[in-house]
Amino acid sequence: MASRSADSRTGNGSPPAVDAVSLAIIEQLQEDGRRPYAAIGKAVGLSEAAVRQRVQKLLDQGVMQIVAVTDPLTVGFRRQAMVGINVEGDLDPVAEALSAMAECEYVVMTAGSFDLMVEIVCEDDDHLLETINKRIRTLPGVRSTESFVYLKLKKQTYMWGTR
Amino acid sequence: MASRSADSRTGNGSPPAVDAVSLAIIEQLQEDGRRPYAAIGKAVGLSEAAVRQRVQKLLDQGVMQIVAVTDPLTVGFRRQAMVGINVEGDLDPVAEALSAMAECEYVVMTAGSFDLMVEIVCEDDDHLLETINKRIRTLPGVRSTESFVYLKLKKQTYMWGTR
DNA sequence: CCCCCAACTTCGGATTCAGTCGCATCCAGG
DNA sequence: CCTGGATGCGACTGAATCCGAAGTTGGGGG
Numbered sequence: 252m253a254s255r256s257a258d259s260r261t262g263n264g265s266p267p268a269v270d271a272v273s274l275a276i277i278e279q280l281q282e283d284g285r286r287p288y289a290a291i292g293k294a295v296g297l298s299e300a301a302v303r304q305r306v307q308k309l310l311d312q313g314v315m316q317i318v319a320v321t322d323p324l325t326v327g328f329r330r331q332a333m334v335g336i337n338v339e340g341d342l343d344p345v346a347e348a349l350s351a352m353a354e355c356e357y358v359v360m361t362a363g364s365f366d367l368m369v370e371i372v373c374e375d376d377d378h379l380l381e382t383i384n385k386r387i388r389t390l391p392g393v394r395s396t397e398s399f400v401y402l403k404l405k406k407q408t409y410m411w412g413t414r
Numbered sequence: 415m416a417s418r419s420a421d422s423r424t425g426n427g428s429p430p431a432v433d434a435v436s437l438a439i440i441e442q443l444q445e446d447g448r449r450p451y452a453a454i455g456k457a458v459g460l461s462e463a464a465v466r467q468r469v470q471k472l473l474d475q476g477v478m479q480i481v482a483v484t485d486p487l488t489v490g491f492r493r494q495a496m497v498g499i500n501v502e503g504d505l506d507p508v509a510e511a512l513s514a515m516a517e518c519e520y521v522v523m524t525a526g527s528f529d530l531m532v533e534i535v536c537e538d539d540d541h542l543l544e545t546i547n548k549r550i551r552t553l554p555g556v557r558s559t560e561s562f563v564y565l566k567l568k569k570q571t572y573m574w575g576t577r
Numbered sequence: 578c579c580c581c582c583a584a585c586t587t588c589g590g591a592t593t594c595a596g597t598c599g600c601a602t603c604c605a606g607g
Numbered sequence: 608c609c610t611g612g613a614t615g616c617g618a619c620t621g622a623a624t625c626c627g628a629a630g631t632t633g634g635g636g637g
Contacts, residue, residue, distance in 0.1 A: 319447055320479055325477045356569075359564050362563045452624070592626085606610085
């Protein structure tokens with residue numbers, strides 16, 4: 252029962268370990284997020300209902316989500332950049348502020364010569380400049396930034412766990 | 415008609431501009447990749463079949479894909495890093511080699527003090543070291559690398575075009 | 578003016594989804 | 608060893624959804 256208390260923890264404990272069958276289900280849905288439960292069941296050796304229950308649980312637990320992902324260029328976002336940021340003092344408030352910005356697609360705290368790295372998705376050069384210069388660099392605690400404008404996206408997969 | 419010939423091009427011409435209705439459909443599927451076509455139709459003002467046809471075309475054209483995305487930590491990948499790379503000569507062969515590696519989730523050519531930036535997803539420290547030290551740094555043309563190990567992922571969305 | 582193409586709607590049948598039930602298995606405690 | 612509770616699975620049923628085909632409309636281009 253003492254071990255039970257650990258179960259309620261959100262993420263990085265041992266309990267939420269996804270078993271091999273659920274991994275196989277995830278792989279199926281990574282190929283096609285709309286694949287019918289029956290087809291998945293046949294592929295992984297489970298009944299349709301069992302697959303449905305597992306998928307529902309995986310979604311509820313936040314282990315995976317099923318979403319549409321788009322090519323930014325074709326939906327009108329022509330400028331992207333990775334921005335490395337150095338911060339003075341506590342990282343959290345800066346990370347929170349960045350996360351609240353719609354243009355920040357990706358915010359991560361890192362070890363190395365940057366404290367934070369942020370991926371920015373913008374419509375055009377003006378939008379990108381405005382975002383970096385007026386909104387990020389003016390955040391309290393931001394000491395310096397370095398931008399890496401995207402020239403060409405060569406690979407982008409969503410296949411974690413498919414190895 | 416001369417402009418017509420450009421239509422056959424894969425991606426970055428003007429033609430594949432996604433109209434407002436398709437954008438609305440994409441937004442629906444970004445919220446829930448399995449939402450029924452009828453529900454989407456009601457939301458965007460189209461019949462169920464019309465939505466289905468548009469979704470199929472968007473998928474065929476590669477404008478979007480519907481996939482399951484997972485939290486790397488919960489499926490056994492505990493070490494991630496962004497790696498900035500400087501290259502000697504042509505970037506393409508290096509980018510190709512990186513794209514072929516399963517551990518490289520994300521490969522992009524950039525302007526700035528790195529030529530390439532790559533996101534690496536690994537199971538543990540050994541795997542990460544092996545990947546960076548033995549497989550990336552030994553690629554012909556790679557002049558230098560700089561690694562940014564992830565300490566905490568603060569935000570990760572898939573909402574391009576939902577603004 | 579007519580033809581053609583693209584996109585939409587309607588429609589019916591096959592499939593799939595969403596609950597619910599009972600059963601087998603597994604563990605903890607008596 | 609045996610019992611009680613919880614969990615995960617397969618089977619079943621009605622309702623919703625998916626899917627292909629066919630018919631309709633509207634707008635260029637010849």
